[in-house]
Amino acid sequence: MTQKTTTFLMFQNGHAEEAMTFYVSLFGDAKVVHAERYAPGEPGPEGRIKHATFTLAGQEYMCMDSNQPHAFTFTPSISIYVACDTEEEIDRLYAALAEGGGQLMPLGSYGFSTKFGWVNDRFGVSWQLNLP
Known part of the structure; x- marks a missing residue:
């Protein structure tokens, strides 16, 4: 296997x-x-x-x-990275994932990509969105 x-x-x-x-x-x-x-x-x-x-x-x-309570939850040190194909896609995903969550890096140009954003969604999962 x-x-x-x-x-x-x-x-x-x-x-x-x-x-x-x-x-x-x-x-x-x-x-x-x-x-x-x-x-x-x-x-x-x-x-x-x-x-x-x-x-x-x-x-x-x-x-x-989880069927047990835990003293921990998700953290941005681990995130789901999404390479987007279009500006419309990155804008749509960013808006949907940020709703009820929080912005870690607003959508913008940070010198390493055309457009990048980083959010925590409403469940606490961290997402990095990139438009190369």
Whole structure:
């Protein structure tokens, strides 16, 4: 078997399905591949995401709703980097991802690309958007 790495997003407070659905809605080549939910009597809230897999632009991601509270959450030191093809695409993604979240670097020219922006979305996941 060939080794493979996959980004894994652990959500608290039952946000895995909402986040996954939101992310899939933003990309043309995106889909939910598999979603397994906590069943009655399992150690997580019934109906929440026990384990799910989805793809964005051909890249696979995994996510879950944690059934345990944690003293940590997402941090911008790890982010999802998106190379955009058009200015319209970067503007659309930036606006959608920044809504309810926060700007780390507003869209602009920083000398290393035509247009770049960095945001935390409303779930706390960090996204770097670049128009080369």
